[in-house]
Structures are given as C-alpha cells and as structure tokens.
Amino acid sequence: DADVTQTPRNRITKTGKRIMLECSQTKGHDRMYWYRQDPGLGLRLIYYSFDVKDINKGEISDGYSVSRQAQAKFSLSLESAIPNQTALYFCATSRGQGAVTGELFFGEGSRLTVL
Amino acid sequence: LAKTTQPISMDSYEGQEVNITCSHNNIATNDYITWYQQFPSQGPRFIIQGYKTKVTNEVASLFIPADRKSSTLSLPRVSLSDTAVYYCLVGDGETASKLTFGTGTRLQVTL
Numbered sequence: 001d002a003d004v005t006q007t008p009r010n011r012i013t014k015t016g017k018r019i020m021l022e023c024s025q026t027k028g029h030d031r032m033y034w035y036r037q038d039p040g041l042g043l044r045l046i047y048y049s050f051d052v053k054d055i056n057k058g059e060i061s062d063g064y065s066v067s068r069q070a071q072a073k074f075s076l077s078l079e080s081a082i083p084n085q086t087a088l089y090f091c092a093t094s095r096g097q098g099a100v101t102g103e104l105f106f107g108e109g110s111r112l113t114v115l
Numbered sequence: 116l117a118k119t120t121q122p123i124s125m126d127s128y129e130g131q132e133v134n135i136t137c138s139h140n141n142i143a144t145n146d147y148i149t150w151y152q153q154f155p156s157q158g159p160r161f162i163i164q165g166y167k168t169k170v171t172n173e174v175a176s177l178f179i180p181a182d183r184k185s186s187t188l189s190l191p192r193v194s195l196s197d198t199a200v201y202y203c204l205v206g207d208g209e210t211a212s213k214l215t216f217g218t219g220t221r222l223q224v225t226l
Binding site: 044 | 202
C-alpha cells in the first residue's frame with residue numbers, strides 16, 4: 001500500500017462545480033503539501049500545513065482551499081472549478097520540526113479535468 | 116531561498132553515464148542538495164541527497180565541490196527506464212515548504 005494516498009486518481013467535472021481532492025498518509029509525518037503540475041511545467045505549491053492547526057498559502061492559492069482534518073489527512077477543495085484548474089495535483093508529506101533535511105514524499109497524483 | 120539552474124533537456128544512449136549539473140550560487144550554510152526523479156503522470160521520487168563532497172547510493176552519485184555552488188547528479192550506465200525529468204532542489208528541513216520545483220532536466224535515453 002502506498003504511504004501517501006490520493007483520491008480520486010482521476011476526475012472530470014464541469015465549470016462551477018465544487019471538487020474535493022483527498023490525501024491521506026501513513027508515514028506519521030507532520031507536514032503535508034498540495035502541489036499542482038501543468039503539462040511541461042514543474043510543480044507549484046498551492047497550500048501547505050505544518051501540523052493540524054497550521055495552514056499556509058503557497059505560490060498559487062487563489063481559487064483553492066484546504067482542510068487538515070487530522071495529522072494523516074489533508075484535503076484540497078476547489079469551491080467553483082474553472083477550466084484553467086485542469087491539471088495534475090500532487091499531495092506530499094515531509095517530517096516535521098527537527099528534521100535535518102526536507103525530503104518530500106509524494107502521492108501518485110490526482111488528474112483533474114474541468115470542462 | 117537558493118535558486119537553482121539546470122539544463123532543460125539532455126539526450127543519452129543506453130549504457131552511457133549521464134551527468135546533470137545544477138548551479139545554486141546562493142546556497143545557505145544549512146541547505147542540503149536533493150535530487151528527485153519524475154516519470155510521466157507520477158509524483159517525484161527522491162533519488163539522492165548530499166551536503167558536501169560525494170554521496171553514492173544504489174542508483175546514483177552526487178558530486179558537490181567544496182564551494183557547494185553547484186552539484187552534479189551522475190547516473191551510471193543509464194537504461195531506457197531512466198528516461199524522466201530530474202529536479203535539483205536546495206533547502207533544509209525548515210524551508211522544505213518553500214522548495215520550488217522548476218522545470219527540471221528532461222533526460223531522454225534511447226537505444
């Protein structure tokens with residue numbers, strides 16, 4: 001079983017619909033992240049959370065919201081999806097405070113298509 | 116935050132050694148250098164990490180000169196399955212949230 005699990009893996013929706021992408025992890029890490037990747041481009045950070053009570057905006061947070069329901073769960077929501085949010089979304093985790101390095105562990109990705 | 120620069124793409128034949136260099140002129144004292152590999156439609160995967168000199172694991176070597184302003188990922192005897200995008204990132208445990216994945220280096224391995 002994957003350490004970082006994303007659901008759904010693929011989703012097609014229509015403009016204006018609310019969409020939630022879920023991420024759960026069994027690594028016991030404090031820190032969780034949501035990234036977006038567009039074709040031919042690198043990954044851009046949307047939101048990140050250092051613990052259950054901590055939520056931070058990343059580079060491209062507009063149009064997105066997140067919820068950290070528990071240490072192991074971090075959800076990304078698109079309140080009203082638009083076509084330019086069509087992308088591949090990745091959840092990632094890393095160890096928390098005291099970690100010497102920032103190695104990231106990624107999920108398999110959620111491909112979202114907004115028509 | 117240290118900015119990194121790496122070639123956009125590289126081509127290699129199967130069986131050759133591939134060296135991908137990353138420059139990071141403003142690396143900070145506490146920063147580590149980490150390389151990730153990403154296959155199409157998959158999340159990036161950690162390859163190797165180092166602080167200085169040379170690090171080797173079962174898949175790659177990482178060479179870091181004394182000034183740490185650059186690093187070179189070395190993939191010995193690449194195969195077709197090494198075709199992927201390789202990202203160089205610089206940071207420490209506290210700046211992990213701010214690590215920026217650029218476009219990386221797209222390595223194409225052919226027969």
